[in-house]
Amino acid sequence: MRYLSQCVFWAVSCLTLTSFGLVNSADADTATSFNNNLDLIEIPVSSPQSENAGICSDRIRPIINNIIERPELSQGKWAILVQSLGGTNVYSLNPDSYMVPASNMKLLVTAAALQKLNPDGQIQSTSVGDWIKVTNLNSDNAYANVLLSYLGGSQSVQQALTSLGVDSNGYRLRDGSGLSRNNLATPRTLVSTLRAMYRARGHETFLASLPVAGISGTLKNRLRQTTAQGTVRAKTGTLRGVRALSGYVDHPQYGILVFSIITNQSINQSSVPIVRAIDDIVLHLSKLTDC
Numbered sequence: 001m002r003y004l005s006q007c008v009f010w011a012v013s014c015l016t017l018t019s020f021g022l023v024n025s026a027d028a029d030t031a032t033s034f035n036n037n038l039d040l041i042e043i044p045v046s047s048p049q050s051e052n053a054g055i056c057s058d059r060i061r062p063i064i065n066n067i068i069e070r071p072e073l074s075q076g077k078w079a080i081l082v083q084s085l086g087g088t089n090v091y092s093l094n095p096d097s098y099m100v101p102a103s104n105m106k107l108l109v110t111a112a113a114l115q116k117l118n119p120d121g122q123i124q125s126t127s128v129g130d131w132i133k134v135t136n137l138n139s140d141n142a143y144a145n146v147l148l149s150y151l152g153g154s155q156s157v158q159q160a161l162t163s164l165g166v167d168s169n170g171y172r173l174r175d176g177s178g179l180s181r182n183n184l185a186t187p188r189t190l191v192s193t194l195r196a197m198y199r200a201r202g203h204e205t206f207l208a209s210l211p212v213a214g215i216s217g218t219l220k221n222r223l224r225q226t227t228a229q230g231t232v233r234a235k236t237g238t239l240r241g242v243r244a245l246s247g248y249v250d251h252p253q254y255g256i257l258v259f260s261i262i263t264n265q266s267i268n269q270s271s272v273p274i275v276r277a278i279d280d281i282v283l284h285l286s287k288l289t290d291c
Contacts, residue, residue: 054289057090064091067280068263072273076241076265081187082285085195085256090285095191096170098184099262102237103139104244105178105185108171109148110135110209111193112160114202116151123150129205136209136235137217141177148176164196178237187260190246194258198248210235210247213282223279228286234259241267243274249285257285 055063068078079094110132119129123146135143151157154173162168170189174182197206211217214229218236223229234247246260261278 054291055284055287056291057288058291060091060284060288063284064093064281067277067284068093070273070277073263073265073269073277076263076269076274078261078263079187080259080261080281081191082257082259083191083195084254085198085258087195090254090257090288095188096186098172098186099244100181100239100242100264101178101183101185101190101244101246101262102239102242103141103144103178104190104235104237104246104260104262105171105173105183106135106139106144106176107190107193107235107246108161108166108173108185109144109151109157109176111164111197111200111206112157113147113151114197114206115160115163115200116156119202119205123147132205133209137211139218139236139238141179144176144178146176148173161193164193164200166192166196179239181239185262187246187262190260190262191258194246194248194260198256198258207233207248222275223283226283226286228279228283231286232282234282237262241265241269243271243278245278245282249282251286251288253289257288259285 064080077094077097077099079097079099081092081095082090084090113128113132117128119127119132121128123131131143131147134140135147148154148157157173158168166189170192171185172183174180197203210233211219212230213219213222213232213234214224214226219232219234223232228249231250232247233250234245237244237246242264244260244262249257249259251257259282261281263274263278265274
């Protein structure tokens, strides 16, 4: 009943949305006033099936393709990139397509902040490190927007990300939270940021700020009791018709896999099959093996 009341409230708040993907310029303000922590809305999705058998690495492409081609998801667009930490492609689909990434934009803002700010510094009597942890772990939109303002805006973020080797043409930053549908990012941008941040200045704070599958933050109730539990650190992204998940798989055989999965679907599409599909992809990545 709690889930139903949230969904009804959100549906009433979104009557002015267009029928697919984009909304008018008031959307971000409406979303902000509705809920400062949209990613925290719980979706009752059953855990993907966790089988013991591994997935042969040469089978991952058809497996992921079959997931995203499910009939209930056929009206949307997917953009996915999975790479090794060294940059070798594991799977790629529309990696350079501009997508509405929702709260995955927080990854760019927090990565930039750790290049420019001392984690032990203060923002409103809170350490920068703790501020970043709340921003990513809880997907706190207010914290993200304050952090962007504290940095001096999007130009400052661009400068910091460029220093990490992230192409400035791969994203459009309009706010820190990701609520604006004028934000755009490619999976390659997010993967490049994640790969750089694995060893960049502030990497320990950055990694600690990411939700862990089945354990913490906005991933606490996802991928539980599967091979992905405890091995996946990733940032969620949630808007009407938008779901994203970008982060790391700590794989026992392949080392660190870096991934970004973004889908822009109809705003009328149920969240349940979208989230289940994303979790199925991540689960299969966690089960890769040489055959």
